Amino acid sequence: MTKDVLRVETILTTTEDVLRRHGLAKATVLDVARALGVSHGSVYRHFPSKAALRGAVTRRWLTRARAVLATIAASDDPAPERLSRWLTAAFESKRAKALDDPELFETYRTLAVEHTDVVEEHVTELLAQLRAIVEAGLASGDFAPTPPDVAARAVFDAVARFQHPLLASEWARPGIGAEFDGVLGLVVRGLLAR
Amino acid sequence: MTKDVLRVETILTTTEDVLRRHGLAKATVLDVARALGVSHGSVYRHFPSKAALRGAVTRRWLTRARAVLATIAASDDPAPERLSRWLTAAFESKRAKALDDPELFETYRTLAVEHTDVVEEHVTELLAQLRAIVEAGLASGDFAPTPPDVAARAVFDAVARFQHPLLASEWARPGIGAEFDGVLGLVVRGLLAR
């Protein structure tokens, strides 16, 4: 808020705040405008619709969530370890969010379902990170020859149970950690050169 | 209907019929009783509650769905092929149901969510079938040594994206077949002895 002019970033931050405080249903454009101390017409100056505003918030949330994983993907650990760390971090951070603040997680889950296009971008980015790890493993000879994009997709799909927000309700079950380890082991063994 | 007395099987069949015709919301105990030509009090003579009736219908549906898979699990194909056939059949039959009659599938999906206990029985049974295949593979030396129950669970979890009813909406996407093949290959390679 360095300037008095209403800025896109300010609107997004305030919207996140309203979402956190009051939940999805009560986060109307009017509410956001009230929280900003402006009329709702002003919000429409920066976003063409309520859907666009929500989409932008969703995109920002997913981009932040991806940052940690990008660091791991770009590390120079051996590919099998790097893959394990990446998949574990992806699961653990999502799981922590879902368990720490279920209502906020549910809010963003609903937003994600509403904005399929934004989620698709996110998935594409995640797949690119996975492909980079697979390519490193192919180059080092750790992984058996395979088309990297197909392998990345297969790994991503295989951990869907521990990634897909629709299945989040099962992440609180006691045995879930062991189950994740089981799939992780299976997946890594499936990639390794023999 | 060999006898005039109201029988449990008759009630279940009629309930399925009402569900198919009118959907979940309109399938009240009163509706089922009307379809049977009896008073709703008679239905309560055989089922203690509406939930119990719905649970019984769900159980019957899942039991039927499992029968095909049981045949494959008990076949004497080599374990890797048998596993592929089992997983493919599990995916294809569910996918066919979801695409052929989306409304009926949605009905049973909701029922499954309502009756977690019944679904758990079902999953336990499926895991037992998978474990039998894994054990065959261990005995033949096709699969690398591993605790069969852990491996069965890992395989089951890895194909969640192609099995979990909550993700059914994605089974209509064009690339889904290739994605399934990718995971199937990864999983089988993960089990194979080296």
Added chain:
DNA sequence: TGACTGACAGAATCCAGATTCTGTCAGTCA
């Protein structure tokens, strides 16, 4: 001059009264 306001129409959502359903049980009837 251009960021912002607020009145407005049509769409979406809310709420309270009316209807329907669940589960029980005393009573019927074959």
Added chain:
DNA sequence: TGACTGACAGAATCTGGATTCTGTCAGTCA
């Protein structure tokens, strides 16, 4: 005698009139 009925209370669901929201735009004001 026991399978079945139907009236009943309380819970759940529906409905349509009242309220709130979305998206637009002519007008204000700094």
